[in-house]
Amino acid sequence: MSSPVVAPRSVAATPARGSARPLLFLAMAVCSGATVANVYLAQPLLALLAGGFGASRSAAGVVVTCAQFGYAAGILLLVPLGDVRRRRPLLGALLAVTVAMLLAAAAAPGLAVLAAATALIGGATVIPQVLVPLAAELAPPERRASVVANVQIGLLTGIVGSRVVGGAVGQLLGWRAVYLLAAALTAVAGAVTVRLLPAEGERTGPRYTSLLASLPRLLREQPALRHSSLLHGALFGAYSATWTTLVLVLTGRHYHFSSAVAGLFGLLGLAGAVAAPWAGRFIDRRGPLPIAAAALLLTLLSAGAYALGSSRLVAVILGIVLANVGVQWSQLANQARVLAHLPDVRSRANTVFMVIVFLCGAVAAAASTACYGAFGWGGVCAVQAALALAGLLVLPAAYRYDSNNHH
Incomplete structure (x- = not known):
């Protein structure tokens, strides 16, 4: 089928897809779970945020809203770059911004700063939506859906885990510790995944x-x-x-x-x-x-x-x-x-x-x-x-x- 848009071209050969790359695909699944969790961190913390900043729970809810709108904006504005940019530097940049904003959220002096940082976290942590098409590209055709399924398992586990683990950690150590833990997990999972990705040539589009x-x-x-x-x-x-x-x-x-x-x-x-x-x-x-x-x-x-x-x-x-x-x-x-x-x-x-x-x-x-x-x-x-x-x-x-x- 012909495409209605110009497909990107690489000056170097595309990496072979014949190998199963089990370690890479496992890293992609873990990274997807660790990063998508960042969108949902505030949901189990609303009572703690309200108490910490002396605000109502409905006012603290703006943090959740900002994360969701940031994620939607990131999907629309950043994920398309995966078609025309090398994925390793693209993912590296998204990870760096996400970790920086998670640290800013952990140090936020007020609800407005936390909401702004959360919006930027949501916008940059669209990493799973870059990884899913990349996993489909790297997987052998006869195993493509199975590989994508494994990445999706990581995604779903991250969404569920963020609510359960985030609530428990927040109750025990405070809401700032949740954002610090998320920054560490994002940095480690992201660094491992980027390191395992195959090198690409220049891509134009x-x-x-x-x-x-x-x-x-x-x-x-x-x-x-x-x-x-x-x-x-x-x-x-x-x-x-x-x-x-x-x-x-x-x-x-x-x-x-x-x-x-x-x-x-x-x-x-x-x-x-x-x-x-x-x-x-x-x-x-x-x-x-x-x-x-x-x-x-x-x-x-x-x-x-x-x-x-x-x-x-x-x-x-x-x-x-x-x-x-x-x-x-x-x-x-x-x-x-x-x-x-x-x-x-x-x-x-x-x-x-x-x-x-x-x-x-x-x-x-x-x-x-x-x-x-x-x-x-x-x-x-x-x-x-x-x-x-x-x-x-x-x-x-x-x-x-x-x-x-x-x-």
């Missing part, structure tokens, strides 16, 4: 402004990118709707769990990491769309389980497990599909994919809070089911396209 201008054209001209962005955007929106408001159910009048106990339910999200390797192997053998379809069906089943969960704890647990396996399978399948269809512009394709998915999740999360207030938990579960059904409507077009464009 469009100017930066042209690079960004190519993003909407890429979405317009590439059906596979549109299909997978819509498929996972709908499913991630469904996942975000219930995940955002689930804490209100767990701490509500039926269960009366504390916020700390409710947070432990997040560990059930690791079910997605456990199920990812099998899905990666299946995708390598049979293609991504069967896994994408299974993910949507699991999300529908999860909505039903969640609906029963307002009074049955076992149903809540089942809903969490199904939803997390579904969202992990969907991300893996749709991301692998995009990277396979657009090998010459993987970083830009990943940028478009992640921005659309992020926006869908943000809109659904915001809508779910209003829906919970108006219709209760049952209404939120209905939103999850409706979005999963919307994703299923996109599947036939994706299957038709893939049957005519084998990769």
Whole structure:
């Protein structure tokens, strides 16, 4: 398939992809987990931040918001550089900025400085979104989805671990220690990964402004990118709707769990990491769309389980497990599909994919809070089911396209 944009060229030969590079791929997974955790550090620390700065919890929440917006901006503005810049110096620069800003956050004298540092942390710690296309490029074609699955496992583990470990360390040593620990982990994991990356020759491509201008054209001209962005955007929106408001159910009048106990339910999200390797192997053998379809069906089943969960704890647990396996399978399948269809512009394709998915999740999360207030938990579960059904409507077009464009 021809690309709508000029692919970068290297003056040196691209490194051979025949070897499995197990140590490199393991380092990529660990680095992805260590760096993506930086986006979520403040979430379990809100009470400590509010107490430390003499602010309300809602005021301290601006730190979480800044991290999320910074991450979205970084995906949009920095990840496309992976198509036209050598990845070792690009990752080295991102790591240096991230570590510097984590140290600045640890020393922040006030909430405004911490929020500003957190925004810059989010913008620079888009390292996993550079590593995923790079892992797909370096992996042998017959193992590409399996390798990407392993990197995604690191990503998910980092998200879950940041909330659990961050909360425990913050409670024991204070919130500043969390940022210092994150700086150390980021520096070590990043340095090892960059050291193991194969050397590249000079890469040339469009100017930066042209690079960004190519993003909407890429979405317009590439059906596979549109299909997978819509498929996972709908499913991630469904996942975000219930995940955002689930804490209100767990701490509500039926269960009366504390916020700390409710947070432990997040560990059930690791079910997605456990199920990812099998899905990666299946995708390598049979293609991504069967896994994408299974993910949507699991999300529908999860909505039903969640609906029963307002009074049955076992149903809540089942809903969490199904939803997390579904969202992990969907991300893996749709991301692998995009990277396979657009090998010459993987970083830009990943940028478009992640921005659309992020926006869908943000809109659904915001809508779910209003829906919970108006219709209760049952209404939120209905939103999850409706979005999963919307994703299923996109599947036939994706299957038709893939049957005519084998990769």
